[in-house]
Amino acid sequence: MTVTFPQKGLPWLLLLPQLLVTAIFFLWPAEQALEQAFYQEDAFGLSREFVGFENFIELFTDPLYYQSMLTTLFFSFSVAILGMSVALLLAVMADRVIRGKLAYQTLLIWPYAVAPALAGVLWWILFDPSMGPIALWLESAGVDWNHYLNGNQAMILVVIASTWKQISYNFLFFLAGLQAVPRSLIEAASIDGASPFKRFWTIVFPLLSPTTFFLLVVNLVYAFFETFGVIDATTKGGPGQSTNTLVYKVFEDGFVGLDLGGSAAQSVVLMGIVGLMTVIQFRFIERKVQYS
Amino acid sequence: MTDVILEKIGKTYPNGYHAIPSVDLSIEEGEFIVLVGPSGCGKSTLLRMVAGLESISEGELRIRGERMNEKEPAERDIAMVFQNYALYPHMTVYNNMAYGLKNRKVSKNVIEQKVTDVAEMLGLTDLLQRKPGQLSGGQRQRVAMGRAMVRDPKVFLFDEPLSNLDAKLRVQMRVEIRQLQRKLGTTTLYVTHDQVEAMTLADRLVVLNKGKAEQIGTPMDLYNKPATPFVASFIGSPSMNLLPANLVEQGVQISSSLTLPLSHNYRGCVVWGIRPEHLEITDEQNADFALRIQAVESLGAETLIHGVLEEESKKGIPMVVRLSGPHLPELNSLMWLTAPVKHWHLFDEITQQRL
Numbered sequence: 054m055t056v057t058f059p060q061k062g063l064p065w066l067l068l069l070p071q072l073l074v075t076a077i078f079f080l081w082p083a084e085q086a087l088e089q090a091f092y093q094e095d096a097f098g099l100s101r102e103f104v105g106f107e108n109f110i111e112l113f114t115d116p117l118y119y120q121s122m123l124t125t126l127f128f129s130f131s132v133a134i135l136g137m138s139v140a141l142l143l144a145v146m147a148d149r150v151i152r153g154k155l156a157y158q159t160l161l162i163w164p165y166a167v168a169p170a171l172a173g174v175l176w177w178i179l180f181d182p183s184m185g186p187i188a189l190w191l192e193s194a195g196v197d198w199n200h201y202l203n204g205n206q207a208m209i210l211v212v213i214a215s216t217w218k219q220i221s222y223n224f225l226f227f228l229a230g231l232q233a234v235p236r237s238l239i240e241a242a243s244i245d246g247a248s249p250f251k252r253f254w255t256i257v258f259p260l261l262s263p264t265t266f267f268l269l270v271v272n273l274v275y276a277f278f279e280t281f282g283v284i285d286a287t288t289k290g291g292p293g294q295s296t297n298t299l300v301y302k303v304f305e306d307g308f309v310g311l312d313l314g315g316s317a318a319q320s321v322v323l324m325g326i327v328g329l330m331t332v333i334q335f336r337f338i339e340r341k342v343q344y345s
Numbered sequence: 346m347t348d349v350i351l352e353k354i355g356k357t358y359p360n361g362y363h364a365i366p367s368v369d370l371s372i373e374e375g376e377f378i379v380l381v382g383p384s385g386c387g388k389s390t391l392l393r394m395v396a397g398l399e400s401i402s403e404g405e406l407r408i409r410g411e412r413m414n415e416k417e418p419a420e421r422d423i424a425m426v427f428q429n430y431a432l433y434p435h436m437t438v439y440n441n442m443a444y445g446l447k448n449r450k451v452s453k454n455v456i457e458q459k460v461t462d463v464a465e466m467l468g469l470t471d472l473l474q475r476k477p478g479q480l481s482g483g484q485r486q487r488v489a490m491g492r493a494m495v496r497d498p499k500v501f502l503f504d505e506p507l508s509n510l511d512a513k514l515r516v517q518m519r520v521e522i523r524q525l526q527r528k529l530g531t532t533t534l535y536v537t538h539d540q541v542e543a544m545t546l547a548d549r550l551v552v553l554n555k556g557k558a559e560q561i562g563t564p565m566d567l568y569n570k571p572a573t574p575f576v577a578s579f580i581g582s583p584s585m586n587l588l589p590a591n592l593v594e595q596g597v598q599i600s601s602s603l604t605l606p607l608s609h610n611y612r613g614c615v616v617w618g619i620r621p622e623h624l625e626i627t628d629e630q631n632a633d634f635a636l637r638i639q640a641v642e643s644l645g646a647e648t649l650i651h652g653v654l655e656e657e658s659k660k661g662i663p664m665v666v667r668l669s670g671p672h673l674p675e676l677n678s679l680m681w682l683t684a685p686v687k688h689w690h691l692f693d694e695i696t697q698q699r700l
Binding site: 235237238240241242243244245246247251255259260262 | 398418429435492
């Protein structure tokens with residue numbers, strides 16, 4: 054349906070609030086970051102000089118940056134795969150529950166309402182080496198847990214904390230996807246002699262593939278860009294560089310290390326990655342397989 | 346040889362709803378049995394119990410002498426065609442048909458042989474590499490049947506397979522299903538709510554009403570000798586004219602002024618019925634009663650005349666007359682009719698049984 058306005062002014066007026074928000078909170082900072090990336094600024098923000106691509110050259114010759122990239126990739130895929138597997142398992146089980154279905158589903162959705170930083174603090178307390186219940190339990194089980202010293206353990210902690218929050222979201226989508234699979238298909242497959250396990254992998258899982266792909270992209274984007282709070286509340290990127298993801302590094306280099314130019318250059322790189330992921334998302338999701 | 350036996354089969358849902366009290370049915374090998382009834386009569390439930398998709402609460406189901414109650418659907422050696430076809434949307438036609446054989450660990454060569462044979466029989470050879478989404482309704486229907494046929498099961502189960510097709514295709518597929526079943530000689534249980542489909546397909550019909558088998562018999566048995574008023578009204582289109590009446594010494598008393606002569610031992614309240622096609626036009630002297638014409642449906646080969654009985658106390662009782670060939674009587678005029686005794690159906694009003 055197309056609505057035509059009699060005069061040209063009104064549509065712009067109606068769009069104005071959204072355009073203002075976009076301009077002030079998105080376009081302007083983006084432009085600032087882009088500009089900043091080509092300057093070298095002193096720690097107090099009093100003076101700056103134009104340095105061209107120097108910030109970028111420095112960035113791409115820094116082995117720490119590549120390490121951070123690898124860390125981010127490992128972290129993101131771990132979060133996405135772990136989060137989706139657990140959510141799918143929970144969704145399959147919740148789909149089978151007959152009594153108290155709503156209670157299960159509501160409880161499983163709740164964690165999504167918890168703010169990322171709070172989720173981080175929660176897990177930080179649970180895993181605290183000196184007083185956290187999980188850490189103490191691990192210790193009694195013979196695992197020497199200290200994520201302040203052990204980089205791998207720190208990584209495990211941030212992956213768990215970030216995943217936990219995302220499971221609810223994935224669960225919702227998987228559950229909806231499972232409920233959209235016609236019952237008669239499952240029945241036909243059971244008459245066709247497929248075991249429950251085989252039915253799941255040959256019928257249900259392929260039919261969930263649009264949901265799975267959508268969630269993969271959403272989860273990767275989440276792990277890439279929205280886990281700052283979790284990391285800041287638990288490990289602050291450490292120990293060493295072991296949980297220093299690209300987004301956390303922007304903050305750390307910019308506001309802790311006060312290298313505003315280098316941090317801006319990293320932001321520009323991240324912008325590029327966001328753009329790329331958006332393109333991928335639209336390319337594939339818009340063309341996702343249509344099941345009749 | 347008796348192939349499938351349903352012995353006092355009943356279904357009670359966990360919430361206490363008694364969907365099917367008790368059904369007895371024994372099916373001969375190669376027989377085509379149609380379960381027919383209005384929606385909610387339990388026909389699909391009964392079929393799903395035979396398939397193993399619903400548990401059997403009471404009674405016993407035997408296929409070739411073997412108790413099936415506790416067996417999984419896959420172990421019953423049945424194949425089912427669903428109303429919405431239930432084709433696997435992400436698999437090609439070939440894989441849809443091969444799926445059941447693959448699960449049963451049949452060797453690749455045998456699968457290919459069987460699928461190609463069945464595809465040829467059903468005219469699906471050119472469509473084997475397509476996906477269900479690229480097929481028309483009739484083609485999907487065929488694939489669903491092909492999927493059932495490749496496994497060469499002991500029993501075919503059909504759950505309203507034609508209800509998603511348009512009228513013309515439905516007639517065509519009906520004929521095809523009948524021919525295929527004759528050719529394969531596979532015992533078949535077919536569920537439908539369409540009495541025309543039921544009459545044309547069945548060797549024997551089971552008319553279900555509220556979970557009870559009202560009558561089991563050949564289509565002509567049911568047409569000529571319906572056991573209950575329900576069967577009488579359900580089988581035949583347009584349905585039988587049924588009037589409440591009283592059986593007295595002089596005959597069937599339909600109203601204070603109209604009694605149709607009959608000698609019968611029974612006395613009491615009855616339901617009197619005659620099929621629209623058995624009413625005959627006559628003149629005023631020989632007429633049993635008069636009909637005030639209200640509507641005329643001309644179908645070319647036949648004419649259906651809807652009217653009400655022109656009787657003092659029974660004004661307004663509707664009746665349908667079916668005449669062959671074209672007729673164009675005037676609306677609101679009177680039509681004189683006679684109802685030959687040999688075509689009457691009498692049912693006890695209380696027990697609902699045929700007299």
